[in-house]
Amino acid sequence: MKYWFGCVVLAMGTLVLPVGGAENVVKTWPAPESEKVTGVYSVTVNGQPVDVYAAQSEFFEGDYYFAYFDFAGKVTVEVKSPFPMAQTELLPERFGFSLQKSADSVQFVADKPFRVSVEPNGRIQPLLLFGNALETDVPNTDDPNVRYFGPGIHKADKITLTDGQTLYLAGGSVVHGAILATGKNITIRGRGILAGETYPRFSGPGRYPIDCRDCQNLVIRDIILRNPWSWATVTWNCDGVLIDGLKICGTRMINDDALDLVNTQNAVVRNCFFRTQDDCIAIKGIDASRRPCENILIEDCQFWTDVANIYRIGYECDSETMKNIVSRKIDVLHYSKNYRLPSHYWANAIFWLQPNLNMRMEECHFEDVVVYSDGTPILMLMAKPMRCFYGPYKEKKEIEPGMLQNCSFQDLRVVGKQENFLGTIFIQGDSPKHSVEGLKFKNVHYFGTPVTQDSECVQIGEHVRDVTFE
Secondary structure, eight states: OOOOEEEEESSEEEEOOOTTTTEEEEEOOOOOOOOOOOSSSSEEEEEEEEEEEHHHHSTTTSSSSEEEEEEEOEEEEEEESSOTTOOOEEOOGGGOOOOOOOOSSSEEEEEOOEEEEEETTTTTOOOEEEEEEEEOOOOOOOTTTTEEESSEEEEEEEEOOOOOOOHHHHHHHEEEEEEEEEEEEEEEEEEEEEETTTSSSOOOSSSSEEEEEEEEEEEEOOOEEEOSSSSSSEEEHHHHHHHHSOEOOOOOOSOSSEEESSSSSEEESSSSSEEESSSSEEEEOOTTOOEEEEEEEEEEEEEEEESSSSSEEEEEOSSSSEEEEEEEEEEEEOOSSSOTTTSSSTOOOEEEEOOOOEEEEEEEEEEEEEEEEEOOOOEEEEEEEOOOOGGGGTTOOOOBBBBEEEEEEEEEEEEEEETTOOOEEEOOOOSSSSOEEEEEHHHHHHHTTOOTTTTTTEEEOEEEEEEEOO
Protein backbone atom coordinates (compact mmCIF):
# COMPACT_ATOMS: atom_id res chain seq x y z
CA MET A 1 0.00 0.00 0.00
CA LYS A 2 1.30 3.48 -0.86
CA TYR A 3 0.43 6.75 0.84
CA TRP A 4 0.35 9.95 -1.17
CA PHE A 5 0.13 12.39 1.71
CA GLY A 6 2.80 13.90 3.91
CA CYS A 7 1.56 12.59 7.26
CA VAL A 8 -0.67 9.88 8.65
CA VAL A 9 -1.66 10.22 12.33
CA LEU A 10 -2.01 6.91 14.14
CA ALA A 11 -3.57 6.04 17.47
CA MET A 12 -0.18 5.27 18.98
CA GLY A 13 2.02 7.83 17.31
CA THR A 14 2.87 9.72 14.17
CA LEU A 15 3.96 8.09 10.94
CA VAL A 16 5.67 10.43 8.49
CA LEU A 17 6.06 9.42 4.86
CA PRO A 18 7.57 11.43 2.02
CA VAL A 19 5.21 12.71 -0.64
CA GLY A 20 5.23 10.29 -3.57
CA GLY A 21 6.09 7.04 -1.80
CA ALA A 22 6.77 5.06 1.34
CA GLU A 23 10.50 4.58 0.99
CA ASN A 24 11.52 6.63 4.05
CA VAL A 25 9.35 6.30 7.15
CA VAL A 26 9.56 7.89 10.61
CA LYS A 27 7.30 6.93 13.50
CA THR A 28 7.23 8.94 16.73
CA TRP A 29 5.15 8.96 19.89
CA PRO A 30 4.30 12.08 21.90
CA ALA A 31 5.64 11.98 25.46
CA PRO A 32 3.20 12.58 28.32
CA GLU A 33 3.18 16.30 29.07
CA SER A 34 4.84 15.91 32.47
CA GLU A 35 7.67 13.90 30.87
CA LYS A 36 8.65 16.25 28.07
CA VAL A 37 12.01 17.95 28.51
CA THR A 38 12.55 21.23 26.70
CA GLY A 39 15.33 23.76 26.63
CA VAL A 40 18.23 21.29 26.77
CA TYR A 41 17.98 19.32 23.53
CA SER A 42 15.56 19.35 20.64
CA VAL A 43 15.50 16.47 18.15
CA THR A 44 14.01 16.19 14.69
CA VAL A 45 14.07 13.27 12.25
CA ASN A 46 13.35 14.23 8.64
CA GLY A 47 11.94 17.42 10.15
CA GLN A 48 9.56 15.57 12.50
CA PRO A 49 9.96 16.54 16.20
CA VAL A 50 10.92 13.76 18.62
CA ASP A 51 10.19 14.30 22.31
CA VAL A 52 13.06 14.17 24.81
CA TYR A 53 12.97 12.48 28.24
CA ALA A 54 15.26 12.77 31.29
CA ALA A 55 17.01 10.11 33.37
CA GLN A 56 18.65 10.63 36.74
CA SER A 57 22.31 10.40 37.67
CA GLU A 58 24.34 11.01 40.81
CA PHE A 59 27.37 11.94 38.74
CA PHE A 60 28.51 14.21 35.92
CA GLU A 61 26.22 17.09 36.85
CA GLY A 62 23.06 15.10 37.26
CA ASP A 63 20.33 14.33 34.76
CA TYR A 64 20.98 13.19 31.24
CA TYR A 65 18.54 12.75 28.37
CA PHE A 66 17.20 10.29 25.83
CA ALA A 67 14.83 10.10 22.88
CA TYR A 68 13.54 7.29 20.69
CA PHE A 69 11.76 6.75 17.39
CA ASP A 70 11.23 4.11 14.69
CA PHE A 71 12.25 4.47 11.08
CA ALA A 72 12.84 2.74 7.77
CA GLY A 73 14.85 3.88 4.78
CA LYS A 74 17.15 6.89 5.12
CA VAL A 75 16.57 9.68 7.62
CA THR A 76 18.31 12.88 8.67
CA VAL A 77 18.62 13.31 12.43
CA GLU A 78 19.22 16.80 13.81
CA VAL A 79 19.97 17.70 17.42
CA LYS A 80 19.94 21.29 18.62
CA SER A 81 21.00 22.55 22.03
CA PRO A 82 22.03 25.70 23.89
CA PHE A 83 25.22 23.77 24.72
CA PRO A 84 28.09 24.67 22.39
CA MET A 85 27.84 21.89 19.80
CA ALA A 86 30.89 22.46 17.61
CA GLN A 87 33.00 19.89 19.52
CA THR A 88 30.27 17.30 19.93
CA GLU A 89 31.21 13.61 19.76
CA LEU A 90 28.87 10.87 18.57
CA LEU A 91 29.64 7.51 20.20
CA PRO A 92 30.17 4.81 19.15
CA GLU A 93 31.78 5.05 15.74
CA ARG A 94 30.59 1.53 14.89
CA PHE A 95 27.42 2.76 13.18
CA GLY A 96 29.50 4.71 10.66
CA PHE A 97 27.70 8.03 10.89
CA SER A 98 29.33 11.21 9.59
CA LEU A 99 28.52 14.00 12.04
CA GLN A 100 27.94 17.48 10.63
CA LYS A 101 28.46 20.16 13.28
CA SER A 102 27.57 23.79 13.72
CA ALA A 103 27.66 26.14 16.69
CA ASP A 104 24.26 25.05 18.04
CA SER A 105 23.41 21.78 16.28
CA VAL A 106 24.66 18.48 14.90
CA GLN A 107 23.23 16.37 12.11
CA PHE A 108 23.75 12.90 10.69
CA VAL A 109 22.08 10.56 8.22
CA ALA A 110 21.03 7.05 9.28
CA ASP A 111 19.83 4.14 7.20
CA LYS A 112 19.88 1.39 9.85
CA PRO A 113 18.85 1.08 13.51
CA PHE A 114 21.27 2.61 16.01
CA ARG A 115 21.98 3.43 19.65
CA VAL A 116 24.28 6.42 20.14
CA SER A 117 25.33 9.00 22.69
CA VAL A 118 25.44 12.64 21.57
CA GLU A 119 28.07 14.31 23.76
CA PRO A 120 28.68 18.05 23.55
CA ASN A 121 30.42 17.92 26.96
CA GLY A 122 31.72 14.37 27.20
CA ARG A 123 30.00 12.48 30.02
CA ILE A 124 28.21 15.59 31.26
CA GLN A 125 24.49 15.64 30.41
CA PRO A 126 24.61 13.73 27.11
CA LEU A 127 21.66 12.84 24.91
CA LEU A 128 21.10 9.15 24.15
CA LEU A 129 19.36 8.50 20.84
CA PHE A 130 17.66 5.21 20.02
CA GLY A 131 16.63 4.76 16.39
CA ASN A 132 14.63 1.53 16.13
CA ALA A 133 13.48 -0.49 13.16
CA LEU A 134 9.77 -0.16 12.42
CA GLU A 135 7.58 -2.36 14.58
CA THR A 136 5.62 -4.70 12.33
CA ASP A 137 4.02 -7.14 14.76
CA VAL A 138 2.15 -5.20 17.44
CA PRO A 139 0.17 -7.72 19.49
CA ASN A 140 -3.61 -7.81 19.43
CA THR A 141 -4.85 -5.86 22.42
CA ASP A 142 -8.01 -8.02 22.54
CA ASP A 143 -5.94 -11.14 23.13
CA PRO A 144 -6.59 -12.30 26.73
CA ASN A 145 -2.90 -13.24 27.05
CA VAL A 146 -1.76 -9.66 26.30
CA ARG A 147 -1.26 -7.14 29.11
CA TYR A 148 -1.33 -3.79 27.30
CA PHE A 149 -0.32 -0.33 28.51
CA GLY A 150 -1.12 2.43 26.05
CA PRO A 151 0.33 5.94 25.78
CA GLY A 152 0.32 7.95 28.99
CA ILE A 153 1.48 7.53 32.58
CA HIS A 154 0.50 4.40 34.51
CA LYS A 155 0.96 3.47 38.19
CA ALA A 156 1.10 -0.28 37.80
CA ASP A 157 3.18 -1.36 40.81
CA LYS A 158 3.61 -5.15 40.39
CA ILE A 159 2.82 -6.75 37.01
CA THR A 160 2.77 -10.55 37.22
CA LEU A 161 3.21 -12.65 34.08
CA THR A 162 2.92 -16.39 33.60
CA ASP A 163 2.82 -19.03 30.85
CA GLY A 164 2.18 -17.69 27.36
CA GLN A 165 1.55 -14.08 28.38
CA THR A 166 2.82 -10.92 26.66
CA LEU A 167 3.34 -7.57 28.35
CA TYR A 168 3.27 -4.73 25.84
CA LEU A 169 4.31 -1.15 26.65
CA ALA A 170 3.23 1.05 23.77
CA GLY A 171 5.28 3.97 22.52
CA GLY A 172 4.50 7.05 24.59
CA SER A 173 3.76 5.03 27.73
CA VAL A 174 5.56 5.48 31.06
CA VAL A 175 4.75 2.61 33.41
CA HIS A 176 5.80 2.90 37.06
CA GLY A 177 6.17 -0.58 38.45
CA ALA A 178 7.91 -3.94 38.53
CA ILE A 179 7.53 -7.01 36.35
CA LEU A 180 7.58 -10.50 37.87
CA ALA A 181 7.67 -13.21 35.19
CA THR A 182 7.56 -16.92 36.00
CA GLY A 183 6.77 -19.64 33.46
CA LYS A 184 7.12 -20.61 29.83
CA ASN A 185 6.91 -18.54 26.64
CA ILE A 186 6.64 -15.10 28.28
CA THR A 187 7.31 -11.93 26.26
CA ILE A 188 7.98 -8.39 27.50
CA ARG A 189 8.12 -5.84 24.71
CA GLY A 190 7.12 -2.52 23.17
CA ARG A 191 8.55 0.96 22.79
CA GLY A 192 7.43 2.34 26.14
CA ILE A 193 9.30 3.12 29.36
CA LEU A 194 9.32 1.07 32.57
CA ALA A 195 10.12 3.67 35.22
CA GLY A 196 11.56 3.22 38.72
CA GLU A 197 12.26 6.73 39.98
CA THR A 198 9.24 6.88 42.32
CA TYR A 199 10.65 4.03 44.42
CA PRO A 200 13.52 4.36 46.94
CA ARG A 201 16.60 2.16 46.69
CA PHE A 202 15.74 -1.49 47.35
CA SER A 203 12.09 -0.52 48.00
CA GLY A 204 10.24 -1.03 44.73
CA PRO A 205 7.05 -3.06 44.29
CA GLY A 206 9.27 -6.04 43.41
CA ARG A 207 12.83 -7.09 44.13
CA TYR A 208 13.88 -5.88 40.67
CA PRO A 209 12.17 -3.83 37.94
CA ILE A 210 12.33 -6.85 35.60
CA ASP A 211 12.44 -10.03 37.68
CA CYS A 212 12.30 -13.24 35.62
CA ARG A 213 12.42 -16.45 37.64
CA ASP A 214 12.30 -20.07 36.48
CA CYS A 215 11.45 -18.99 32.93
CA GLN A 216 11.76 -21.00 29.75
CA ASN A 217 11.74 -19.34 26.31
CA LEU A 218 11.70 -15.81 27.70
CA VAL A 219 11.78 -12.79 25.36
CA ILE A 220 12.48 -9.16 26.35
CA ARG A 221 12.48 -6.69 23.45
CA ASP A 222 12.90 -3.00 22.79
CA ILE A 223 11.51 -1.38 25.94
CA ILE A 224 13.38 1.31 27.89
CA LEU A 225 14.01 0.79 31.60
CA ARG A 226 14.66 4.04 33.43
CA ASN A 227 15.99 4.79 36.93
CA PRO A 228 15.91 1.30 38.50
CA TRP A 229 15.87 0.97 42.30
CA SER A 230 17.99 -2.20 42.35
CA TRP A 231 19.45 -4.65 39.84
CA ALA A 232 17.56 -3.64 36.74
CA THR A 233 16.97 -6.89 34.84
CA VAL A 234 17.43 -10.33 36.35
CA THR A 235 17.01 -13.76 34.80
CA TRP A 236 17.01 -16.20 37.70
CA ASN A 237 17.29 -19.92 36.98
CA CYS A 238 16.13 -19.40 33.39
CA ASP A 239 16.70 -21.50 30.27
CA GLY A 240 16.21 -20.06 26.79
CA VAL A 241 16.42 -16.26 26.99
CA LEU A 242 16.39 -13.62 24.25
CA ILE A 243 17.00 -10.00 25.25
CA ASP A 244 16.97 -7.86 22.10
CA GLY A 245 16.98 -4.08 21.92
CA LEU A 246 16.60 -3.44 25.65
CA LYS A 247 17.73 0.04 26.72
CA ILE A 248 18.58 0.78 30.34
CA CYS A 249 18.98 4.38 31.48
CA GLY A 250 20.22 3.99 35.04
CA THR A 251 22.85 5.48 37.38
CA ARG A 252 20.60 7.24 39.91
CA MET A 253 21.99 4.92 42.64
CA ILE A 254 24.46 2.10 43.26
CA ASN A 255 23.42 -1.57 42.89
CA ASP A 256 21.64 -0.81 39.61
CA ASP A 257 23.35 -3.62 37.61
CA ALA A 258 21.91 -3.54 34.10
CA LEU A 259 21.65 -7.30 33.52
CA ASP A 260 22.22 -10.10 36.01
CA LEU A 261 22.19 -13.53 34.42
CA VAL A 262 21.75 -15.74 37.48
CA ASN A 263 22.12 -19.52 37.01
CA THR A 264 20.92 -18.94 33.45
CA GLN A 265 21.53 -21.07 30.37
CA ASN A 266 21.11 -20.62 26.62
CA ALA A 267 20.78 -16.84 26.58
CA VAL A 268 21.23 -14.32 23.74
CA VAL A 269 21.63 -10.60 24.48
CA ARG A 270 21.88 -8.33 21.47
CA ASN A 271 21.28 -4.77 20.22
CA CYS A 272 21.15 -3.39 23.77
CA PHE A 273 22.29 -0.12 25.35
CA PHE A 274 23.07 -0.11 29.07
CA ARG A 275 24.09 2.88 31.15
CA THR A 276 24.41 2.13 34.84
CA GLN A 277 26.21 3.23 37.95
CA ASP A 278 27.02 -0.38 38.82
CA ASP A 279 27.97 -3.38 36.63
CA CYS A 280 26.62 -3.59 33.10
CA ILE A 281 26.81 -7.39 32.72
CA ALA A 282 26.95 -9.55 35.84
CA ILE A 283 26.87 -13.34 35.54
CA LYS A 284 26.14 -14.93 38.90
CA GLY A 285 25.46 -18.29 40.50
CA ILE A 286 23.36 -17.75 43.63
CA ASP A 287 20.30 -19.96 43.12
CA ALA A 288 19.83 -23.09 45.23
CA SER A 289 19.58 -25.11 42.00
CA ARG A 290 23.30 -24.54 41.31
CA ARG A 291 22.37 -24.60 37.62
CA PRO A 292 25.41 -23.87 35.42
CA CYS A 293 25.73 -20.45 33.83
CA GLU A 294 26.48 -21.49 30.27
CA ASN A 295 25.88 -20.92 26.57
CA ILE A 296 25.53 -17.15 26.76
CA LEU A 297 26.00 -14.86 23.74
CA ILE A 298 26.22 -11.08 24.08
CA GLU A 299 26.62 -9.15 20.83
CA ASP A 300 26.12 -5.79 19.11
CA CYS A 301 25.74 -3.83 22.35
CA GLN A 302 26.83 -0.53 23.85
CA PHE A 303 27.79 -0.40 27.56
CA TRP A 304 28.56 2.41 29.99
CA THR A 305 29.24 2.25 33.73
CA ASP A 306 29.88 5.24 35.95
CA VAL A 307 31.62 3.62 38.94
CA ALA A 308 31.79 -0.17 38.54
CA ASN A 309 32.60 -2.83 35.92
CA ILE A 310 31.52 -3.45 32.37
CA TYR A 311 31.65 -7.24 32.87
CA ARG A 312 31.74 -8.83 36.31
CA ILE A 313 31.64 -12.61 35.96
CA GLY A 314 31.84 -14.89 38.95
CA TYR A 315 31.69 -12.72 42.05
CA GLU A 316 28.75 -14.84 43.23
CA CYS A 317 29.66 -18.34 42.10
CA ASP A 318 27.36 -20.90 43.70
CA SER A 319 27.06 -22.70 40.38
CA GLU A 320 28.45 -25.92 38.97
CA THR A 321 30.32 -24.08 36.21
CA MET A 322 30.39 -20.91 34.15
CA LYS A 323 31.32 -21.69 30.58
CA ASN A 324 30.74 -20.91 26.92
CA ILE A 325 30.22 -17.19 27.45
CA VAL A 326 30.84 -15.19 24.25
CA SER A 327 30.78 -11.42 23.73
CA ARG A 328 31.38 -9.78 20.37
CA LYS A 329 30.88 -6.42 18.68
CA ILE A 330 30.80 -4.51 21.96
CA ASP A 331 31.36 -0.78 22.48
CA VAL A 332 32.43 0.48 25.90
CA LEU A 333 31.44 4.14 25.68
CA HIS A 334 32.55 5.06 29.21
CA TYR A 335 34.08 3.15 32.10
CA SER A 336 34.35 3.65 35.88
CA LYS A 337 35.50 7.03 37.07
CA ASN A 338 36.97 5.35 40.18
CA TYR A 339 40.35 3.78 39.50
CA ARG A 340 41.59 1.24 42.04
CA LEU A 341 44.72 -0.90 42.06
CA PRO A 342 44.43 -4.59 41.12
CA SER A 343 45.08 -5.49 44.78
CA HIS A 344 41.91 -3.70 45.89
CA TYR A 345 39.00 -6.03 46.71
CA TRP A 346 36.62 -3.70 44.84
CA ALA A 347 38.89 -2.96 41.90
CA ASN A 348 37.01 -1.81 38.78
CA ALA A 349 37.69 -3.19 35.32
CA ILE A 350 36.35 -3.56 31.82
CA PHE A 351 36.53 -7.35 32.23
CA TRP A 352 36.46 -8.89 35.72
CA LEU A 353 36.76 -12.70 35.70
CA GLN A 354 36.85 -13.87 39.31
CA PRO A 355 35.76 -17.49 39.83
CA ASN A 356 34.92 -18.27 43.43
CA LEU A 357 33.81 -21.26 45.55
CA ASN A 358 36.02 -23.83 43.84
CA MET A 359 34.09 -23.31 40.58
CA ARG A 360 35.61 -23.77 37.15
CA MET A 361 35.14 -20.85 34.75
CA GLU A 362 36.13 -21.62 31.18
CA GLU A 363 35.61 -20.72 27.55
CA CYS A 364 34.84 -17.03 28.06
CA HIS A 365 35.62 -15.28 24.79
CA PHE A 366 35.57 -11.56 23.94
CA GLU A 367 35.89 -10.44 20.32
CA ASP A 368 35.70 -7.10 18.52
CA VAL A 369 35.51 -4.82 21.54
CA VAL A 370 36.15 -1.07 21.30
CA VAL A 371 36.89 0.85 24.50
CA TYR A 372 36.60 4.66 24.35
CA SER A 373 39.16 6.26 26.66
CA ASP A 374 38.63 9.67 28.20
CA GLY A 375 42.27 9.70 29.31
CA THR A 376 41.63 8.44 32.84
CA PRO A 377 43.02 5.13 34.13
CA ILE A 378 41.12 1.84 34.26
CA LEU A 379 42.00 -1.84 34.56
CA MET A 380 41.36 -3.62 31.29
CA LEU A 381 41.27 -7.16 32.68
CA MET A 382 41.23 -8.72 36.11
CA ALA A 383 41.68 -12.49 35.66
CA LYS A 384 41.93 -13.61 39.25
CA PRO A 385 40.36 -16.57 41.06
CA MET A 386 39.54 -15.22 44.50
CA ARG A 387 37.57 -15.59 47.71
CA CYS A 388 34.44 -13.46 47.40
CA PHE A 389 32.59 -12.83 50.64
CA TYR A 390 28.91 -12.25 49.94
CA GLY A 391 25.55 -13.38 51.27
CA PRO A 392 25.82 -16.71 53.11
CA TYR A 393 29.60 -16.71 52.54
CA LYS A 394 30.24 -13.30 54.07
CA GLU A 395 31.84 -14.65 57.25
CA LYS A 396 33.18 -17.97 55.94
CA LYS A 397 36.90 -17.31 55.68
CA GLU A 398 37.61 -20.94 54.74
CA ILE A 399 35.99 -20.79 51.29
CA GLU A 400 38.17 -21.57 48.28
CA PRO A 401 38.64 -19.62 45.04
CA GLY A 402 37.77 -21.13 41.69
CA MET A 403 39.76 -21.88 38.54
CA LEU A 404 39.95 -19.98 35.23
CA GLN A 405 40.76 -21.75 31.97
CA ASN A 406 40.79 -21.30 28.19
CA CYS A 407 39.54 -17.74 27.72
CA SER A 408 40.41 -15.32 24.94
CA PHE A 409 40.43 -11.66 23.92
CA GLN A 410 40.60 -10.91 20.21
CA ASP A 411 40.40 -7.68 18.20
CA LEU A 412 40.28 -5.46 21.26
CA ARG A 413 40.96 -1.77 20.62
CA VAL A 414 41.29 1.25 22.88
CA VAL A 415 40.69 4.58 21.13
CA GLY A 416 40.23 8.19 22.20
CA LYS A 417 42.48 10.10 24.62
CA GLN A 418 45.65 8.38 25.81
CA GLU A 419 46.78 10.76 28.60
CA ASN A 420 46.67 8.74 31.88
CA PHE A 421 44.99 5.62 30.50
CA LEU A 422 46.58 2.44 31.87
CA GLY A 423 44.55 -0.52 30.64
CA THR A 424 46.29 -2.94 33.00
CA ILE A 425 45.92 -6.62 32.13
CA PHE A 426 46.28 -8.34 35.51
CA ILE A 427 46.45 -12.14 35.64
CA GLN A 428 47.03 -14.04 38.85
CA GLY A 429 46.10 -17.44 40.28
CA ASP A 430 45.67 -18.27 43.95
CA SER A 431 47.39 -21.65 44.20
CA PRO A 432 48.39 -24.53 41.93
CA LYS A 433 44.86 -25.90 42.32
CA HIS A 434 43.19 -22.51 41.79
CA SER A 435 45.18 -21.31 38.80
CA VAL A 436 44.72 -19.36 35.58
CA GLU A 437 45.50 -21.32 32.42
CA GLY A 438 45.18 -20.93 28.67
CA LEU A 439 44.49 -17.21 28.20
CA LYS A 440 44.93 -16.01 24.62
CA PHE A 441 45.23 -12.41 23.41
CA LYS A 442 45.13 -11.66 19.68
CA ASN A 443 45.18 -8.26 17.98
CA VAL A 444 44.97 -6.18 21.14
CA HIS A 445 45.82 -2.53 20.42
CA TYR A 446 45.91 0.56 22.62
CA PHE A 447 45.80 3.77 20.56
CA GLY A 448 47.16 1.88 17.54
CA THR A 449 50.06 0.22 19.40
CA PRO A 450 50.01 -3.57 19.79
CA VAL A 451 49.92 -4.97 23.32
CA THR A 452 52.37 -7.82 23.88
CA GLN A 453 53.36 -9.92 26.85
CA ASP A 454 56.24 -7.51 27.41
CA SER A 455 54.05 -4.40 27.43
CA GLU A 456 54.11 -2.36 30.61
CA CYS A 457 50.36 -2.78 31.06
CA VAL A 458 50.64 -6.58 31.31
CA GLN A 459 51.12 -7.96 34.83
CA ILE A 460 51.30 -11.74 35.23
CA GLY A 461 51.56 -13.13 38.74
CA GLU A 462 51.88 -16.57 40.30
CA HIS A 463 50.01 -19.75 39.39
CA VAL A 464 49.48 -18.71 35.77
CA ARG A 465 50.24 -20.98 32.79
CA ASP A 466 49.99 -20.79 29.02
CA VAL A 467 49.27 -17.10 28.39
CA THR A 468 49.92 -16.06 24.78
CA PHE A 469 49.83 -12.78 22.84
CA GLU A 470 49.63 -12.63 19.04
